[in-house]
Amino acid sequence: MKSESLMLNDPMPLTPIASAPQAEPEKRVRDRGATEKAILNAAKALLAEEGFQNFGINAVARKAGCDKQLIYRYYGGLNGLVDAIGADLGTWVKDRIPEDTGGMFLLTYGDLMERLSLLFLQALRDDPLMRRIVAWEVSENTEQVRRLSEARSKALATWLERMRGSLTPPKGVDAVAVNAILIAAIQHIVLSASAGGQCAGLALKASKDWEKAEQALKRIVRGVYG
Amino acid sequence: MKSESLMLNDPMPLTPIASAPQAEPEKRVRDRGATEKAILNAAKALLAEEGFQNFGINAVARKAGCDKQLIYRYYGGLNGLVDAIGADLGTWVKDRIPEDTGGMFLLTYGDLMERLSLLFLQALRDDPLMRRIVAWEVSENTEQVRRLSEARSKALATWLERMRGSLTPPKGVDAVAVNAILIAAIQHIVLSASAGGQCAGLALKASKDWEKAEQALKRIVRGVYG
DNA sequence: ATCAAATGTCGCCGAGCGGCGACATCGATC
């Protein structure tokens, strides 16, 4: 939730943060930085909650409690705002990297991929914004979604890279292709579950359903990577 | 009266080119049956070409070259029309079942699933309408999409059932869960390719890209089913 | 105190949407 690295300005050095831990929600005095954050947060929350269908200038402004004109002024419209969301996705990597990763004794590439698969599954299940973005990616091909997609793809690649460490896939296996399919499977399973509570006849609601899915996923990973 | 308009256009709509809707020169005189068909075909074509985003009464009426009032009269609105599309999906099964299936010598469940996976992959790649519906399913959870989803799910299940024949999965493997994951992977791969030409860093444009993907998919299926 | 810039607000525009009532036209039947 920390993203001072906006492309626009570094506003006024003194930030009258009011310092109250729980500031009164109503009166937001003229503070561009705060307004920008409010807009960005509103956009992310709106996208996460409602999906891309009803994602627009009016809705974001409503949710942020400000005039839509400010979105044009501060972000240059929806496109800029989407870019800001994309930039924010970089933090996803940091939040999802357990620091003790190195401590684990992942002996084989199979161990690694089994672990990563389950981690990614869980991460997606826990992250509605990311889910909505993935759904958006497979539903449209506009400039907006293309930028978001690129940011997400980069974040994912970085994450994989860092988690991989020095392990290398077994010879004779096209790891890029296989992993792409595994990632696709995980993404679609989670999306299907989120949308309809099932996927191809497999119920995905109760936690025992998910245990089944995880078991199957492990089997698949182990089958291909040993 | 079947499938002459099932697969129009290429599988990769880059930009919703506003090509002239080009009404067919055929002059429809007052013929309710023909009008109903025209509406249904327009709806399917529109959904296949433009996706669910711009799918609405006005757009369908425009494409069908008739007044939207007729959609209300004949189908009871968009919901009824969507139901009609769903009912039409039943034909999907018939079109996708090679009659010589029984003649094939599929020795093992692994043989079967490898074959089915590739067949399903190809079928989805060739069927823009089905792709759009899958994308819709993971993006919304409205009554409309729920009905469509059910029809598609049933069609898919029927297809799998018929193709399976008498083969049974190996013991100790949760075939339902594993197959759900395989189907999820295929669907997501195809959707990603259609939308962005790649998936998780794996390019999916040229046919050699797809050969890679198919190879990896086969490996995965063989890994889990032997 | 003054004033210009930064910040926030209001309301309009043209367009498209779903929905529907009212009307026009045709064709079969009497």
Place this chain on the structure above:
DNA sequence: GATCGATGTCGCCGCTCGGCGACATTTGAT
């Protein structure tokens, strides 16, 4: 020919959307 139901057409309604011009208020430097 007159009638009446089936079929097709027209235009309106209320709403939301994205976009933006014009205005109001506050702040900070002079």
